[in-house]
Ligand SMILES: Nc1ncnc2c1ncn2[C@@H]1O[C@H](COP(=O)(O)OP(=O)(O)OP(=O)(O)O)[C@@H](O)[C@H]1O
């Protein structure tokens with residue numbers, strides 16, 4: 001993504017947001033935010049009262065009513081502006097994605113293989129299932145015309161348009177690096193791609209639609225908070241409405257003073273209801289999604305961002321997430337009575353059609369060590385058995401010769417079914433390899449076990465520190481792998497995860513997620529393979545790698561454009577920050593009321609009850625100025641808090657309880673004190689300028 005960064009009130013965004021703020025004055029829009037709707041009705045009411053006052057029979061001086069009315073309209077407009085600005089920022093990000101959607105040409109293959117006849121078609125005419133070839137040096141800068149899966153070949157691809165990362169990446173058939181995104185470019189070699197999305201349904205299209213979806217659905221937490229705010233509003237509405245007959249009654253009884261006016265009551269109500277958080281709530285949510293996007297993560301819903309903040313278990317793959325993921329064959333370890341070259345020969349035969357990086361590395365190692373040539377696959381008349389996470393084996397049938405390679409347990413089961421046995425010498429090799437944290441693969445021919453292959457992998461640098469950070473945040477890390485127990489334990493210890501699950505089938509992953517969820521925990525996971533799709537669909541936060549298969553991307557609720565599995569940590573942090581921002585501003589907003597109460601109650605009722613003058617602790621110049629100052633403060637505080645709502649409160653990896661205490665102290669106390677200062681200052685200004 002060509003990331004354009006905007007300053008907070010960048011005119012390019014602020015000016016359209018102002019226009020949008022006015023457009024949002026329509027009742028249909030206002031109705032969606034019940035608290036602000038009360039302010040909206042109050043604005044209309046005071047406007048009518050002002051017109052009446054100008055006609056000569058006002059319930060209060062016309063200047064006062066007009067001033068209150070104007071500032072109530074500003075309150076509504078400022079809240080609209082905050083929301084429009086947040087939406088504008090994410091739309092600007094979407095617009096930069098749209099840059100990817102230009103006209104492309106495609107070489108559509110009539111037979112789905114390299115070298116087959118092709119026909120030049122427009123990118124837009126491609127349909128799901130079509131097969132195209134993209135070669136370096138093609139017309140149109142070799143832009144890949146659609147989202148798809150590489151089915152043949154290897155190429156280096158420039159994905160900077162999507163990821164902003166300039167280093168090219170390898171995309172190849174088989175394995176975890178087979179997905180390509182429309183709009184990226186082939187730099188060298190060629191690939192044959194099967195198109196996986198119709199025009200208009202591509203990944204980029206969906207991202208744009210998602211980002212532009214201004215009518216963002218409210219998340220469950222937002223709904224819960226809104227209900228609380230509405231309840232508070234109803235309570236204050238009740239209080240305010242009963243004050244009117246009450247003050248009328250005391251005037252009647254005492255025969256002195258005058259009842260409180262309508263304008264003052266509206267002003268009182270607006271100051272008491274939680275307008276600050278109600279006005280900023282949706283901006284906070286939209287900004288959370290924008291911040292995800294800044295981290296190159298596309299969230300498909302606000303709910304996903306919110307869930308990310310609540311996550312307490314993090315499931316991660318071993319291979320590729322905790323380790324570098326390019327497992328390479330490093331040694332052939334034959335069984336007693338088998339020569340190393342025989343083992344290498346069989347291992348290579350079994351791997352000829354294995355397109356996974358593991359498979360290819362076996363072919364390469366055999367070639368390097370024993371000069372075993374790659375054989376012509378077609379001449380062999382072989383039938384290849386592809387790897388699956390279910391069987392954990394792959395191999396080849398040559399006539400009646402069955403060669404297999406796979407996880408030790410899988411091969412043990414396989415040879416025992418055929419009536420063979422698993423030699424102790426191979427068990428010992430397998431254990432040695434596993435204790436080093438490498439992956440052992442065992443090779444068999446028929447019912448005879450030939451030996452083991454060591455696949456080396458390296459734990460990523462810096463990952464241990466990230467796990468420490470997560471633990472401090474109270475999040476449990478669990479490594480999940482299809483590998484054997486010993487390897488898993490070695491890597492788990494080296495990386496410092498809290499727990500691990502070994503020999504995990506896709507079903508086992510799914511069951512583990514369900515088990516944590518049954519305990520009431522929120523689970524996050526990353527994945528890239530088709531195998532991961534069910535687990536991704538089940539997880540509360542599921543980050544699919546952009547390089548992953550289409551199935552994984554469909555199942556997840558976030559996509560990481562950088563395809564960096566450790567990004568999950570940043571995702572959780574961003575989610576937490578969004579929740580903290582919401583919590584802090586809610587605290588601030590409600591604490592605010594206490595100060596406004598002192599400013600406005602004495603002023604509003606001093607006409608009825610002169611004793612209330614004693615409560616004027618702020619020493620405000622006169623009742624009208626006190627009420628107006630409180631209303632002005634109430635409006636301006638929304639604008640002042642926009643930066644915090646959009647950028648999020650500063651975040652530190654601390655436990656939930658510590659964070660809560662800190663925030664209560666800062667935003668609760670701040671919320672009480674700031675209005676005292678603010679209202680006093682506004683009152684002084686009004687007095688100085690003689691406006692009130
Ligand atoms: N190409 C292959 N051919 C045969 N066996 C394989 C192949 N690749 C992996 N295996 C074996 O199958 C096991 C399970 O593989 P799977 O891809 O499910 O998990 P993994 O790659 O070990 O771990 P992770 O879940 O972290 O990716 C591996 O540990 C290995 O023993």
Ligand SMILES: [K+]
Nearest residue numbers: 270271273275
């Ligand atoms: K308020």
Ligand SMILES: [Mg+2]
Nearest residue numbers: 319389482529
């Ligand atoms: Mg794997």
